Amino acid sequence: MKNLRAAIWSESLKVLRSKVFWLTFLFFAIMPIMFGLMGFIQKNPEFAQSIGSIGAGVSLDGVADWTSYLGDLKQGIAGVGLVGFAFVVSWIFGREYSDRTIKDLLALPVSRSCIVLSKFIVISIWCILLSLFMFIIGLIVGIVIDFEGLSAAVLIHSFYRFIATAILTMIISTPAAFLANYSRGYLVPLGFAILTIILGNFIGLMGLTQYYPWALPSIYQDAGYLGSISWSILCLTGVLGLLGTFAWWRYTDQT
Numbered sequence: 127m128k129n130l131r132a133a134i135w136s137e138s139l140k141v142l143r144s145k146v147f148w149l150t151f152l153f154f155a156i157m158p159i160m161f162g163l164m165g166f167i168q169k170n171p172e173f174a175q176s177i178g179s180i181g182a183g184v185s186l187d188g189v190a191d192w193t194s195y196l197g198d199l200k201q202g203i204a205g206v207g208l209v210g211f212a213f214v215v216s217w218i219f220g221r222e223y224s225d226r227t228i229k230d231l232l233a234l235p236v237s238r239s240c241i242v243l244s245k246f247i248v249i250s251i252w253c254i255l256l257s258l259f260m261f262i263i264g265l266i267v268g269i270v271i272d273f274e275g276l277s278a279a280v281l282i283h284s285f286y287r288f289i290a291t292a293i294l295t296m297i298i299s300t301p302a303a304f305l306a307n308y309s310r311g312y313l314v315p316l317g318f319a320i321l322t323i324i325l326g327n328f329i330g331l332m333g334l335t336q337y338y339p340w341a342l343p344s345i346y347q348d349a350g351y352l353g354s355i356s357w358s359i360l361c362l363t364g365v366l367g368l369l370g371t372f373a374w375w376r377y378t379d380q381t
Contacts, residue, residue, distance in 0.1 A: 129236045133244035137218070141248060146217055150252075154210060154260040157202040162267035164198075165190045169271065191275040192268060196284035199264045200291055203257060204344040205323075207295035211253050212302040212319035216312045218245050218252075219303050219371075223310035238375040246303070246368070250296065257292035261285065291347040297360060298339045300367025307374045339363040 141147050169190035222228040231241060268276070302315035309315070322340040335341040336353060342360045346352050352360070 129240050130244060133236055133240050134247055137244050137248040138251075141218075141252060147252070150210065150214065150256060151259055154206065154256045155263045157206050158199055158260060158264035158267050161195060161198040161202060161264070162271050165195050165268075165273060166271045169273070190273060192273045192277075192280055193275055195268055195273050196264070196280065196288075199261065200284065200288050200347040201344065203260060203288055203292050204295060204347050206260075207253075207257070207292055207343070208299075208323055208340060209316075209319050210256065211296055211299040212315055213312075214252050214256075215249055215299050215302040216306040216315035218249050219306040220310070220312040220315070224312065239372060242372050242375050246300075246371075249303075253292070253296050253299075257289060261288055287347055287350065291343045294343040294346055294360060297364035298343070298367075300364050300371070302367070304367055304370035304374060307371060307378075 222231055232238070234241075299319075302319060305315040305318055306312065326335070326338060326341045329335055329338045329341065335345060336356045337359060339359050339362075342352060342356050345356070
């Protein structure tokens with residue numbers, strides 16, 4: 127336990143001292159600002175006419191209220207989380223290879239399993255902070271724009287669904303950790319995350335999204351539930367990513 131706490135502290139310091147940590151918060155702030163701008167245009171159609179072609183790309187048929195805005199925000203965490211969380215995972219593991227610190231890390235009197243577990247704990251905290259930050263920015267943007275229909279019930283329900291969707295997205299991001307170690311860098315897991323989004327569009331056309339793990343957080347945020355098969359597929363994907371990463375560090379020569 128003492129070694130685990132020391133490993134978590136070490137990983138946390140590396141994250142906090144990196145510019146990447148703060149840049150990810152900027153990345154997650156973009157989505158609620160964009161949704162807020164679209165809601166503002168819907169709420170003020172005369173403004174859309176005044177800005178010409180920019181406002182013409184926004185549908186004015188929707189209702190600009192808190193329910194629709196928070197719904198967009200929930201959908202946003204399912205989408206941006208696929209890339210954002212995969213980036214966090216790949217950076218935590220991949221930087222050890224790109225910075226050539228993997229040999230120094232393995233020389234520490236800490237087991238490899240402890241190192242991997244500490245990394246996953248830091249990843250979980252980082253991703254939760256990003257999710258909370260995105261929701262808070264969304265609230266600030268919504269209050270500034272002054273959407274209608276905000277109530278405690280709407281806010282609590284949306285927050286619960288938002289965080290649950292974020293956690294599900296985190297679970298299916300674990301394969302990125304294995305790919306970061308297998309490829310010894312960032313590019314392969316990031317490319318994989320983008321590929322999952324592209325494939326999701328084709329799988330959606332075939333009506334098989336309930337069997338596609340990287341589409342399940344989006345389905346959950348919309349419906350509020352998943353079928354037993356979908357839950358099994360999602361959990362299996364997360365577990366395989368975890369076990370694959372632990373096994374890679376345990377049985378593969380990292381030098």
